[in-house]
Amino acid sequence: MLLAATVQNDDPIGAMIFFACIGLVAIVHYAAKRSQGKELDQHLHRSFTYYRGLSGPQRSSFRARVVGFVEEKDFHGRGIEVTREMETLIAACAIQLTFGLPEMALAHFTKVVIYPDRYRSRMTGSDHIGEVNPGMRAIVLSWKHFTGDYAIPDDARNLGLHEMAHALWFENRIPNDEYDFLDRTLMQEWRILAQMEAEHIHAGKSRLFRDYAGTNQEEFFAVAVEYFFEQSVQFKKELPELYKVMAGMLKQDPTLPPLRGIVFR
Ligand SMILES: [Zn+2]
Numbered sequence: 001m002l003l004a005a006t007v008q009n010d011d012p013i014g015a016m017i018f019f020a021c022i023g024l025v026a027i028v029h030y031a032a033k034r035s036q037g038k039e040l041d042q043h044l045h046r047s048f049t050y051y052r053g054l055s056g057p058q059r060s061s062f063r064a065r066v067v068g069f070v071e072e073k074d075f076h077g078r079g080i081e082v083t084r085e086m087e088t089l090i091a092a093c094a095i096q097l098t099f100g101l102p103e104m105a106l107a108h109f110t111k112v113v114i115y116p117d118r119y120r121s122r123m124t125g126s127d128h129i130g131e132v133n134p135g136m137r138a139i140v141l142s143w144k145h146f147t148g149d150y151a152i153p154d155d156a157r158n159l160g161l162h163e164m165a166h167a168l169w170f171e172n173r174i175p176n177d178e179y180d181f182l183d184r185t186l187m188q189e190w191r192i193l194a195q196m197e198a199e200h201i202h203a204g205k206s207r208l209f210r211d212y213a214g215t216n217q218e219e220f221f222a223v224a225v226e227y228f229f230e231q232s233v234q235f236k237k238e239l240p241e242l243y244k245v246m247a248g249m250l251k252q253d254p255t256l257p258p259l260r261g262i263v264f265r
């Protein structure tokens with residue numbers, strides 16, 4: 001303001017040029033942001049089934065969250081060049097999972113590491129297609145499997161959502177700005193229901209989930225998230241109590257488009 005006042009007092013024409021330049025920069029900046037927003041909207045509309053099911057205002061909020069997530073993370077390619085498409089779709093996956101919750105970016109996890117395909121894990125020494133490593137603060141994904149799983153939206157196999165679910169589970173327990181955000185009462189109910197269903201799985205009588213869900217509660221949650229988004233109608237039908245608790249925890253219900261972002265009550 002001081003600079004503008006000085007320019008205006010000493011040189012009225014200079015002041016006019018000064019303000020005209022500021023106006024032009026603002027218009028160019030606004031136009032560039034609008035163009036980026038449109039490009040992102042088209043990209044998500046084309047490539048992301050979940051996004052297509054949202055209402056207009058929800059899409060706008062979804063895009064803002066995607067941009068925020070990409071800005072928050074360091075993306076690293078291992079044997080693959082990281083593209084804007086990769087950043088956008090991986091961010092969209094994280095936002096899909098957390099869209100009903102207050103805006104969050106899985107803050108503990110500062111890095112997203114992308115491999116082209118299956119890779120040898122530094123943590124376990126064996127081959128993986130994805131993992132979450134809280135010590136390294138990293139979410140690791142095979143791009144081939146990430147995209148391959150999204151290409152089939154209803155088989156309850158989704159590597160991205162599975163790993164983001166692990167990250168969310170950790171994030172809820174790691175003391176930081178994003179901590180203890182999952183409703184404690186619902187978590188308690190969820191643990192009881194998950195234990196009961198795990199016993200069905202161990203007895204070879206799973207009502208829906210693949211056997212891997214019975215490994216432990218972390219894996220049960222990650223697998224349940226895959227079913228929650230990809231076979232939500234069957235999940236709600238076969239395991240209604242568990243579905244209701246998960247919808248309450250994540251504050252969204254994928255069986256009710258376009259109200260996914262609306263808090264489940
Ligand atoms: Zn897992």
